[in-house]
Amino acid sequence: MSKHFLSELTGSFATPALENPTGVMMEAAYQNLGLDWRYINCEIQPDDLKNAVLGAKAMNWRGFNCSIPHKVSVIAHLDDLGESARIIGAVNTVVNRDGKLIGENTDGRGFVESVKSSLALANKRVVLFGAGGAARAVAVELALAGVAHIIIVNRNQERGQELASLVAENTPADAEYHAWTQQYQIPAEADLVINVTSIGLFPNVDAELDIDTESIKSSMVVADGIFNPPETRLIQTAKSKGCTTVNGLGMLVQQGVIAFEYWTGKTPSIDVMKAALSDALDITDL
Ligand code: NDP
The missing domain is CATH 3.40.50.10860 (Leucine Dehydrogenase, chain A, domain 1)
Structure with a gap:
């Protein structure tokens, strides 16, 4: 040969x-x-x-x-x-x-694959923090994978509203924007909570999402897009509440x-x- x-x-x-x-x-x-x-x-x-x-x-x-x-x-x-x-x-x-x-x-499909074994996505309700490039990909692919409803929570209102409209107009899922008010309350009916902002990314590993941690319920699956570090503050808090967690790796x-x-x-x-x-x-x- x-x-x-x-x-x-x-x-x-x-x-x-x-x-x-x-x-x-x-x-x-x-x-x-x-x-x-x-x-x-x-x-x-x-x-x-x-x-x-x-x-x-x-x-x-x-x-x-x-x-x-x-x-x-x-x-x-x-x-x-x-x-x-x-x-x-x-x-x-x-x-x-x-x-x-x-x-x-492949960002969003990668996320969907990584979360599938923890939660059957069909008809689920999602709260997604972030509206940047990765958040857009994750929101669109979750919608194409069959979730019923996505709440986009983002600091910049214009970007957040634009992503909510993008999902609502181009996929079968419903979507709405929520302003990121102080100590944001995650609606109790959420099945999946995801951080797709860069809050908590190395080297700012102690940074935390401004949410009322009392609103995180053990029935929720909590995921973080950040893989460095894999154990973000959000993942740590969710574990302490008894939630199933999915890290960014x-x-x-x-x-x-x-x-x-x-x-x-x-x-x-x-x-x-x-x-x-x-x-x-x-x-x-x-
Ligand atoms: P972008 O820069 O496009 O978006 C950043 C997002 O984070 C925006 O929604 C921005 O809000 C928000 N944000 C940043 N700082 C703050 C803050 N202090 N308070 C509130 N919101 C904030 O980045 P990407 O979308 O590309 O990446 C986002 C995250 O996803 C990163 O941490 C990245 O590591 C991770 N990621 C992980 C991947 C993986 O394979 N695991 C793949 C791709 C990304 P605003 O619009 O208000 O500025």
Whole structure:
């Protein structure tokens, strides 16, 4: 058999890129399936994004992730968008399909996959904190996955209202905006409470959502999109109330699984990806 030395290329375009652990889990999954594929973590400034995308195309990269601050601006450089990326208006995964660069969004589907084993989503009521890029993805995918109602709570009213309208107008779910008043009371009928703001993200690990913790009931599933640290203040409080909790590591791994499947057409080992990630981040409870 003749040997060859040309790897298939994937990677990430973001800034800052320094603390992005995605490559570790993707390369572990490639190796586990015997694939000669690489994942290159690239620090890309906004002004260089267009050239980076053209470069990836010229080098026949099979795909790449986009993270902060490129999730919206990358769309101008792509050939087409998948359905949920079009509704969300943001792309975190680009797939090279026969030379055409197609934008997809796996953030929200990653979240849905990570929470499914803790809660059957059909007809459930959701309270979602945040209205940024990740919150948009999570809200749209929860709605497409069958939840009945989503309350968007966000500091910036305009962004919050816009997301509530986006969900109500483009999906079968109902959605409304709630102003984030001091000591916000979570409505007692909520089944799922999610933080998709950056409150509590490293290094501000002691930051807390301004909510009345008495309104968190043990019947609620409480999830946090933040994976660094996995045990946020919100997750700690919810555990102390007896709630089922879901941390952000599941979302990180699951969005990687979906990207892997888009790029390679194969199913990766989730255990291998989790093991690589927990090794890289020194986490024991993955
Ligand atoms: P954005 O910058 O787009 O959005 C940030 C959100 O946080 C906005 O809703 C913003 O509110 C809110 N926010 C920030 N600071 C405060 C504050 N002090 N008080 C109230 N609200 C605040 O970020 P992303 O949507 O991309 O990311 C959000 C979080 O999701 C991050 O923590 C990120 O780590 C996590 N994430 C996790 C992933 C995973 O795989 N686990 C994947 C992607 C993201 P406002 O509109 O009022 O400014």
